[in-house]
Structure formats: structure tokens, C-alpha cells
Amino acid sequence: MAMLPDTADRVRRHTAEAVNRRIAEDTTHRIATLARDPDRIDARLAELDAEWDTERVLETNAAALALAGTLLGALVDRRILALPAVVAGFLLQHALQGWCPPLPIIRRAGVRTAREIEAERTILKAIRGDFQELASLREEIIRAEAAFAPA
Numbered sequence: 001m002a003m004l005p006d007t008a009d010r011v012r013r014h015t016a017e018a019v020n021r022r023i024a025e026d027t028t029h030r031i032a033t034l035a036r037d038p039d040r041i042d043a044r045l046a047e048l049d050a051e052w053d054t055e056r057v058l059e060t061n062a063a064a065l066a067l068a069g070t071l072l073g074a075l076v077d078r079r080i081l082a083l084p085a086v087v088a089g090f091l092l093q094h095a096l097q098g099w100c101p102p103l104p105i106i107r108r109a110g111v112r113t114a115r116e117i118e119a120e121r122t123i124l125k126a127i128r129g130d131f132q133e134l135a136s137l138r139e140e141i142i143r144a145e146a147a148f149a150p151a
Contacts, residue, residue, distance in 0.1 A: 004097070013098060019104075031123050041124050042128075053114040069081065
């Protein structure tokens with residue numbers, strides 16, 4: 001395993017397999033339900049647009065803790081300034097490795113990665129028929145290539 005994992009799968013790689021499986025099963029169940037009721041796909045896509053991913057949750061929590069620690073350190077006790085330092089360290093660790101102490105809690109709560117959210121969005125759009133034009137475009141390209149082949 002690389003010291004610095006790629007961005008796309010780093011959070012999933014550092015998440016317990018049971019948690020990854022539960023998140024995937026929940027997604028699969030939602031997709032199957034919507035495949036039987038495609039009129040609800042537009043509403044689900046709007047929900048996906050508003051869904052917070054792991055990065056946004058971690059960044060928001062880190063910023064809130066760092067701000068609170070800085071204010072309390074300045075106004076109450078300088079020793080509290082250790083909190084923003086620890087939070088910054090955790091955030092750096094997450095940026096580099098894809099893991100930090102709050103991540104298992106966030107994942108167990110069902111917060112998905114941006115890639116997991118985008119996968120559901122893409123599948124729902126395919127069910128809705130958004131990509132049918134691509135298939136006909138591909139066929140046109142193949143016909144055009146075949147026409148130019150003798151030249």
C-alpha cells in the first residue's frame with residue numbers, strides 16, 4: 001500500500017469492511033426502489049445534490065473545533081489552544097492518508113464519500129435514460145469511421 005493513497009478510494013480503504021458493505025447495501029436498496037418507481041428519481045437527485053460527503057463533514061467539524069478552541073484559548077485558558085493544534089494535525093493526517101480519528105464515527109453514521117454519492121447519481125441518471133443519446137452518438141461515430149476507413 002502506498003504511503004500516500006490515491007484520493008478516490010482512500011476513505012473507503014480506511015473504513016471497516018462491514019461499514020462499507022452497509023453503505024453499499026443501503027445505496028443498492030435505494031436504487032432498486034427507485035428503479036421500480038422512476039418518477040421519484042428527480043427528487044432523489046435533488047437530495048443527492050444536497051447530501052454532505054465525508055470531506056465536507058470532516059472539514060466542517062474541524063473548522064468548528066479549531067475556531068472554538070482558538071476562541072476559548074484566547075478568552076479562557078491558553079492551554080485550550082492545544083485543541084486547534086490537534087484538530088489541524090488530524091486534518092493533515094486525513095488529507096495525506098485518508099484516515100483520522102473521527103472518520104470511523106462519521107462513516108458508521110452512514111456519511112458517504114463524494115465518489116459513492118456520484119455513483120448513485122450516475123446510476124439513477126442511467127435508469128432515467130439520460131445516457132441514451134450517447135449510445136446513438138457512438139453508433140454514428142462508428143459509421144463515420146467505417147465510411148472514412150477506405151480513404
